[in-house]
Amino acid sequence: MTPTTAAAKRRATAAGFDRPLLLSARQDLGGWVLRGVGRSLLLGIALTSVLAVAMIFVFIVKEALPFFTGERTGELLTSTSWYPKAEPPVFGALAMVLGSVYVTAGALVLAVPVGLLAAVFLSDIVPFRLRQMIKPAIELLAAIPSVAYGFFAVLVLAPWMQEHLSLPTGTNALNASVILAVMAVPTIVSIAEDALTAVGREVREGAYALGATRAEAIVTVVVPAARNGIFAAVVLGMMRAVGETMVVWMASGNASQVPSPWWDLSQSVRTMTATIAGEMGETVKGSVHYHGLFAIGLLLLAITFGLNIVSELLLVRGRRAAKGGAK
Amino acid sequence: MRTLVRRILDKLFTASSGLAVLLMAAALVLILGPIIWRGSDAVFFDATVEFRRMQLGELHRGDAEAVADELDRAHAARQKVYDLLDRFSEGIDTSGPAQRAKEVLRQYEAQLANRVEAGAIGESDSRRMRRRAKKLRNALLDAYEADEADAALARLADVLESPEREALAHTAAGEFFRMAARYKEVAARLDMSLREKYADPLASVRETIGLLLGPRPGQPVPDLSQFRYGATRWDQATALLDELLWAEQWVSDGAGRPMRKVRTRREEVFAGTELAGLFPLIERDLEEMMLPQSTVYWQYFIDDSPPGHFFGGVGPEAVGTLLLTALSMLLAVPTGVTTAAYLVECTRGGPLVRVLRTCINTLAGVPSIVFGLFGLACFVLWMLPGLGLSNGSSILAGAMTLGVLVLPIVIRASEEAIRAVPASYREASLALGAGALRTFVTVTFPAALPGILTGVILSMSRAAGETAPILFTAAVAVGKLNWNITQPTRTLSYGSYDLAVGDRLAAKVPHNQFGMILALILLVLLLNTAAIVIRWRIGKRLRGA
Numbered sequence: 016m017t018p019t020t021a022a023a024k025r026r027a028t029a030a031g032f033d034r035p036l037l038l039s040a041r042q043d044l045g046g047w048v049l050r051g052v053g054r055s056l057l058l059g060i061a062l063t064s065v066l067a068v069a070m071i072f073v074f075i076v077k078e079a080l081p082f083f084t085g086e087r088t089g090e091l092l093t094s095t096s097w098y099p100k101a102e103p104p105v106f107g108a109l110a111m112v113l114g115s116v117y118v119t120a121g122a123l124v125l126a127v128p129v130g131l132l133a134a135v136f137l138s139d140i141v142p143f144r145l146r147q148m149i150k151p152a153i154e155l156l157a158a159i160p161s162v163a164y165g166f167f168a169v170l171v172l173a174p175w176m177q178e179h180l181s182l183p184t185g186t187n188a189l190n191a192s193v194i195l196a197v198m199a200v201p202t203i204v205s206i207a208e209d210a211l212t213a214v215g216r217e218v219r220e221g222a223y224a225l226g227a228t229r230a231e232a233i234v235t236v237v238v239p240a241a242r243n244g245i246f247a248a249v250v251l252g253m254m255r256a257v258g259e260t261m262v263v264w265m266a267s268g269n270a271s272q273v274p275s276p277w278w279d280l281s282q283s284v285r286t287m288t289a290t291i292a293g294e295m296g297e298t299v300k301g302s303v304h305y306h307g308l309f310a311i312g313l314l315l316l317a318i319t320f321g322l323n324i325v326s327e328l329l330l331v332r333g334r335r336a337a338k339g340g341a342k
Numbered sequence: 343m344r345t346l347v348r349r350i351l352d353k354l355f356t357a358s359s360g361l362a363v364l365l366m367a368a369a370l371v372l373i374l375g376p377i378i379w380r381g382s383d384a385v386f387f388d389a390t391v392e393f394r395r396m397q398l399g400e401l402h403r404g405d406a407e408a409v410a411d412e413l414d415r416a417h418a419a420r421q422k423v424y425d426l427l428d429r430f431s432e433g434i435d436t437s438g439p440a441q442r443a444k445e446v447l448r449q450y451e452a453q454l455a456n457r458v459e460a461g462a463i464g465e466s467d468s469r470r471m472r473r474r475a476k477k478l479r480n481a482l483l484d485a486y487e488a489d490e491a492d493a494a495l496a497r498l499a500d501v502l503e504s505p506e507r508e509a510l511a512h513t514a515a516g517e518f519f520r521m522a523a524r525y526k527e528v529a530a531r532l533d534m535s536l537r538e539k540y541a542d543p544l545a546s547v548r549e550t551i552g553l554l555l556g557p558r559p560g561q562p563v564p565d566l567s568q569f570r571y572g573a574t575r576w577d578q579a580t581a582l583l584d585e586l587l588w589a590e591q592w593v594s595d596g597a598g599r600p601m602r603k604v605r606t607r608r609e610e611v612f613a614g615t616e617l618a619g620l621f622p623l624i625e626r627d628l629e630e631m632m633l634p635q636s637t638v639y640w641q642y643f644i645d646d647s648p649p650g651h652f653f654g655g656v657g658p659e660a661v662g663t664l665l666l667t668a669l670s671m672l673l674a675v676p677t678g679v680t681t682a683a684y685l686v687e688c689t690r691g692g693p694l695v696r697v698l699r700t701c702i703n704t705l706a707g708v709p710s711i712v713f714g715l716f717g718l719a720c721f722v723l724w725m726l727p728g729l730g731l732s733n734g735s736s737i738l739a740g741a742m743t744l745g746v747l748v749l750p751i752v753i754r755a756s757e758e759a760i761r762a763v764p765a766s767y768r769e770a771s772l773a774l775g776a777g778a779l780r781t782f783v784t785v786t787f788p789a790a791l792p793g794i795l796t797g798v799i800l801s802m803s804r805a806a807g808e809t810a811p812i813l814f815t816a817a818v819a820v821g822k823l824n825w826n827i828t829q830p831t832r833t834l835s836y837g838s839y840d841l842a843v844g845d846r847l848a849a850k851v852p853h854n855q856f857g858m859i860l861a862l863i864l865l866v867l868l869l870n871t872a873a874i875v876i877r878w879r880i881g882k883r884l885r886g887a
Contacts, residue, residue: 061681067746068701074719132362158870160807162835166842166859197369230355258709260810288711312715323707
């Protein structure tokens with residue numbers, strides 16, 4: 016060691032320049048253990064979402080289980096009469112399942128064409144700058160709280176429908192469908208647009224080179240190439256509509272009935288979500304009615320879980336196809 | 343020729359897809375437009391003198407002297423209405439004087455009791471005198487109730503010619519004679535048959551005037567705060583004026599046909615009587631009676647409101663929403679960002695990551711009402727009572743539910759932001775000798791922070807707007823301003839639902855219905871605008887780089 020001044024030595028020590036470059040075995044082990052502990056801590060926190068999903072399933076199933084005795088299980092999906100307060104109570108949720116199907120189907124009929132056309136418009140037609148302006152507007156549409164949509168449905172749209180379409184009531188399946196469509200469109204647009212953008216430029220150029228117009232290229236080449244992502248978009252839009260509560264609770268009229276004739280959307284219906292929202296507040300905790308509402312919740316959870324898996328498979332397939340196309 | 347068709351089809355396709363986007367923009371405008379337009383009525387409106395009186399009385403806000411001054415001016419204008427109403431009411435509606443007669447007897451009884459106590463008169467004398475006074479009162483009440491002038495006059499004569507008159511003149515009961523003399527004059531000039539004809543219309547006119555002008559000066563203050571003040575807003579006042587000027591009736595056009603609404607001028611109902619003059623008078627002088635002033639009621643966002651939301655603002659709801667949102671963020675953001683950091687920095691695929699991702703996607707897809715059920719079963723009924731923190735719904739339970747709900751949003755946004763940090767940043771840091779933790783904390787995280795912030799703000803806006811998860815876990819429709827997180831709270835989202843559907847009385851105060859939802863939408867728009875601005879700045883920086 017060369018002689019140095021005391022000050023210089025202190026500086027060198029403070030900066031750690033005189034530390035040996037190689038770690039000792041103990042330091043090495045310590046670092047390795049610390050790293051392992053840190054990583055498992057991180058993993059532990061990351062597993063919160065796994066825990067949350069597990070807890071949701073456990074609690075919904077646990078509270079729904081007491082409902083499922085022999086005859087009630089069958090009744091739930093075959094009967095359309097829901098009289099939880101009658102003596103003996105009847106728990107037939109078929110009308111509500113159909114109600115959910117009605118408003119969801121109505122919403123998709125309106126939202127899918129609009130959403131897909133808008134996605135095409137954003138991915139293939141408008142210039143970049145305009146697209147940057149349209150996207151925030153679509154996000155805004157997605158950000159408006161569902162209770163605000165419900166508020167609009169019941170205080171603005173319902174009176175308007177009653178007056179101008181001369182319907183007996185403004186709160187009906189049609190009203191709920193229209194609003195749900197507006198809510199599902201942003202989901203459909205953003206996912207479908209991602210799928211369309213992921214279709215490579217060379218695919219489009221190939222179509223143009225063969226003499227296709229832009230519409231022909233999109234309809235016959237780009238959309239089929241992006242079909243998986245587009246289906247996923249529709250499925251996710253459907254999930255949004257099925258799981259939506261406030262709008263259908265406020266706008267669908269909440270009459271537990273199957274519309275007749277079946278195509279008449281101007282009648283009131285009632286969905287699974289609205290039933291839970293409307294009745295849970297009034298039930299006695301632990302009663303059959305309470306467990307029955309959890310059973311509907313379980314049904315809802317199962318449906319959305321299924322749709323979720325479908326959409327994920329579609330997205331994965333779409334991504335794989337896009338990668339294959341690029342090669 | 344075929345080319346032409348194809349080109350037309352192409353143009354049609356372009357036009358229709360543009361139309362789809364226009365349709366979405368139209369939906370945005372159509373939905374936000376009415377809410378913002380009608381909601382702004384809650385903040386910007388013409389406030390009457392009753393509004394300023396209410397602000398002073400309920401919230402001790404404003405200049406007491408100036409309000410008293412204004413009230414004097416308003417009362418001077420209103421006095422004409424009261425005079426007209428009183429003159430006409432004499433004889434038609436005798437419930438006021440009848441009430442007064444009963445009160446006089448009670449006063450007299452109290453007087454007698456005092457004198458017995460003082461030893462001035464004996465017990466039996468007192469009883470006798472009370473009987474006499476009661477007889478007088480009953481005669482007077484009969485006179486007030488009599489449907490024919492002759493009967494009324496006869497009963498009044500009984501009172502006026504009573505032998506006790508001299509003896510009672512200087513006691514409280516002396517009032518009976520004055521009242522009788524007054525009613526005698528009225529009964530002499532009044533056509534008693536009018537009573538049947540005008541009693542009901544008069545009652546409804548009185549009620550409307552009561553709503554319009556508030557309780558008369560000198561009347562006892564009503565218990566419910568909603569009845570203590572007249573029309574606080576000029577639009578309410580004009581609506582009540584309309585109700586006052588026009589009587590509405592539903593008439594049927596025969597069986598099976600819908601009922602029809604018929605409006606008749608009340609002036610015609612009361613034609614030929616003194617009261618007919620009341621309507622043009624109010625119509626002409628309403629401004630002087632109410633003294634409207636255009637007002638910016640920004641305190642709408644902080645004021646409390648009585649049940650029914652007749653006046654006041656959304657303060658407790660705003661506090662509840664902010665508390666719920668802040669608390670849920672406190673739970674979700676650290677967890678979410680850590681999860682994202684783990685996913686980006688510590689893993690390279692594998693089954694564990696697949697399970698994690700599936701769970702995050704599942705969580706994102708669970709319907710909000712199922713979150714509500716989960717929060718009810720897990721937090722409200724099991725976990726929090728188990729920890730001894732609360733019984734029943736509470737802000738804490740709601741915040742935990744919302745925290746789980748926004749967790750996937752936070753994770754996805756943070757992951758995207760962390761992934762977007764260029765690898766060269768990390769490599770430079772590692773090359774300088776920093777460890778993985780130091781690299782993340784001092785280099786990657788700060789670089790990803792704006793993106794993470796965007797995600798956090800968007801999930802805040804989501805948490806603030808959600809209603810279904812807090813239905814059974816945190817929200818109540820009625821309650822005091824609450825800062826205690828172990829208690830339930832009013833929130834903007836649930837309040838909007840309640841005002842739109844649950845609370846029938848709220849239909850009478852549309853400005854408050856729309857004001858509540860406007861407050862929620864403003865909060866959400868504010869958060870989203872902030873997110874958009876932050877993202878735009880990141881975009882600019884990335885393009886510049």
